[in-house]
Amino acid sequence: MDDPLFEGYTCIKGRQAETRKRDDFLEWVVNEEDYRAGLGIQSALASGANTEFVFGRNEPGNQMFHRWVDDLVESTPVTNRKGH
Numbered sequence: 001m002d003d004p005l006f007e008g009y010t011c012i013k014g015r016q017a018e019t020r021k022r023d024d025f026l027e028w029v030v031n032e033e034d035y036r037a038g039l040g041i042q043s044a045l046a047s048g049a050n051t052e053f054v055f056g057r058n059e060p061g062n063q064m065f066h067r068w069v070d071d072l073v074e075s076t077p078v079t080n081r082k083g084h
Contacts, residue, residue: 044050055062 055066
């Protein structure tokens, strides 16, 4: 099978179709569910109704991003405009 998904990888014979099906499903989930949910959340944030948000166990990327931002903000010295 000549498929760019597998370029540079050695696949177990006969597993390409299964892998392609899984890849297509994950692409559908991201496009149809994740992006839609994210857009809905972003529009709800504009209401200002919530001041705190809890990320679920299945959202480690979001958790790590916010920890990184917190660490960066805490370790960055604040200076005035003149640099003092």
